[in-house]
Amino acid sequence: MGLDRRAFLGLVAGGAVGTMFTPIPWKLLDDVSIWTQNWSWIPRVPKGQVDFVATTSKLCPAGEGLKIMRVAGNPISAAGNPDHPLSRGGVSALARSEVYMLYSPARVKSPLKKSGKGFEPITWEQALIEMADKLGAAKGAVACVSGDGTGTVNEVLSAFVGKLGSAGCFMMPSEATTAAKGVKLMGGAGQAGYDFENADTVLVLGADIFETWGTSTRNRKAFGASRPVGEKPKSTYVYVGPTKNNTASVCDQWIPASAADLGVVALGIAWHLLKAGATSNAPGFDTFKAVVNGGFGPEDVKRATGIAPEVLAGLAKTLAAAKAPLVVTGSPFGQGLGAAPFIAGMALNILLGRINKPGGVYALPELATVVPGALTRAAMLDGDLPAFLKGVAEGKTPAPKALLVYDANPAYGLPEAATMAKALEKIPYKVSFASFMDETAALCDLILPNSLTLERYDDLATPYGSGFCLYSLAVPYQKPVHDTRTAGDVLLTLARKMSVELKFDNFLQVLKEKVATLAKASGGFVAKDVMPWQVAAGKPAPALAGGDLWKALSAGYAWTMVGQVQSNLGFAPEVLAKAVKAGKAPEKTAVLAPYAQLRTGTPTTGIPCQDLTTVPDTELLKETTLVRLNSATAKALGLKKGATVTLSGAGATCEAQVHLFESVMTGVVSAPLGFGHTAFDIYSKGKGANYLSLMAVVEEPGTGLSTWAAAEVKIA
């Protein structure tokens, strides 16, 4: 049968009309719109009653108190606790991550045992049996490293290791380790505490006080309070350092100086103060005066640092004229500064009469230990981890047979990475109590996952930088997301298994004992209506409420105490004479000046996934980190904007892209830290380079402390 043209057109027309009356195309169109517009896999938001509970951040070194929002009992987000003296409602990008990091892809989900190049999950019982066996065999040569600068878990760890036969208990190097060494060399006692709230003029020597130095959130709250919006500032902040970093960006003045010259700058200011008649009864004053007058005159300082005499003279005048000046010294990236610059900075505080005065520096007493045989914080801070590991790597120090790593990532977070890795390789048995799969955990034989802040009881005692003694609790508000345990509990269980007597059965008991000790201490109070800096300024301290201190701490309040230990802080002039020299600075083509920011996390957290968005493309572009040089440096090195370069130092190399940025001293390369992870997850791994690995460790003359605040690098 043939199909003529007329019949064909009729068929098409009939088909078209028929189609109009059938629901099939409309239904298909509707389905297509549903399939393409409604994605069933888009998460639904949780529903339920909203409430708020309080805890303390353990991920963020600034130690903020947190208000946790919960929905139907599940934690949703973290904000600053307005009632906590270290946050007063503020929060860092890192502390904000406390809730969602519970579900980080990098979390270690169960105990893991090394198996070939990877790991295999094992049960807690298996892990404890193996560990008891291995540690039993390693008795007498067990070392530990802690990255938690404030927790009582350090007492359990150090007591346990001590009773097994310690080969060394170390803290990860930080501002606290430098300050502890400095205070010790000055003949003082206690932890240096800085009263920002009552200070009216703050000279910051290197320390990134609004990012990586001490209680940075609290520091910024104090700064903010003294600079009311829209009004004339009621305080003066001056920053001295190699770059105009986040802290310097809001200071009234930036004085460019290399991290290696901070001590020279401090003694240069001291010269002006002494000339103006400053004097002191502190030990070593006369020798100090001779040291300063003998080598730190305006021209000496200019020759060494390039700072014009009138700049330091003006600064000295400002400090001398201030009612409550304060000098804060630290590393621009939170570690590696020598003790001598700290001493030089503290000498200014002594000369200005700022020791144990409101708005000055307090010698804060350490809270009493409760675990028998535990090291005090001061004793733990006394160790020099980079020096120890360097000694192990070079065969000068016997390698411990076993190493316990708590909340620390030395394989990533220490300088001279190649040397440190070599040392870690020499230690035959390594265990990490890590919450996330970090670089050190990846090297260990056993990983015992530590529960996170919201899953465990923990505490925070007087973080470095706080101007007052403080104690606050972390309280669990949910069951562990994965098969994790609190490291303190694991250690106590293990101790029992190995018949090591530590007095306590679980970590909660330790914390309760600690709180009971505080309740008996005189002068302490719960900061509610009266804050500790108000007490420092003269307001009467409220009595410790007769009620239950544990209950108040669990509700998010902090126990605080204003006061000081007897500290006969001296000038340590002999140390300064050896360690600080105002000679002509050697010509260096590129000095590495790293900077760190809380938004890129810590070595143990990696980059919190939500914080990656906050990293600008002038810091991380695709997978490459950018280093900052001013145009004069770039010209001298023959580099152009956007050029890809290789930085090398301390036996390591790192890639980078050049970013021209004029707020960097000439001759300095400023590089962001927190990148270049080889572990963790897609939010951290393979993003940029770890420039800390380029920094060589050198021994500071006069103090013996390992330093790496300013290292020369080669750029090609």
Add this chain to the structure above:
Amino acid sequence: MSGHSKEFPITWGMVIDIDKCTGCGACMASCQTENNIEPQPEASNKLRSTSWMLVYELTNDKAFPNHDIAFLPRPCQQCGNPPCVSVCPVIATDKNEDGGIVSQVYPRCIGCRYCVAACPYHVRYFGWYDPIWPEGMEKTLSPLTSVRPRGVVEKCSFCHHRWNLAKDAARAQGKNPDSLDDGAYVTACVQNCPSGALSFGDLKNPKHKVHELIKSPNAFRLLERLGTNTQVYYISRREWVRKLGDNYLKSE
């Protein structure tokens, strides 16, 4: 700009003190989680990532040692005369609610991105990817903000849900929800900023601090000459920062 600004008896506004901002990113991180913005592994690609609040780095363009920097947090400016509204073909964005907050109705948005092109402040973001949270992390989603699908435009809402909560709280306390106390309603970024660089309140309410702050001789708005009449003000004592707020001829 043509047209005129609508007037509202309550006009929520933000005042940002640039001289106090350290560029730490706490405001951005707070915004991300408050408003259910998914973690973005490729977040360094600023053309594809989403940041309702974005901190810009400003410089005075001088060479070392006279160089200066400042940080400028940029939420939606909530224009009184919003260029994004007039170009939207489906009225997915509008400015018609008390408070003067420019709305964004996600189910209505067809993803044409006219508003993205029209916004002079780059506050509008197109969702290029499906919003995916790592396994389990969806449990931390806020119940107060919806999750947007790929293909629509989104932007800062001044944490509008917090206004609703504040009004509910006022009603529960027997107070007038249309006259909230200063600080009763603040956005997540304002709440969490450790430096206190951000202030928030009703620009028309004399009892609110921002009412006075915007009269400061150091206060300015971004691209004021466009006539967008924004509800976000900035304050800086530094002249070069204020000058960067708009396009000036060299002779001005």
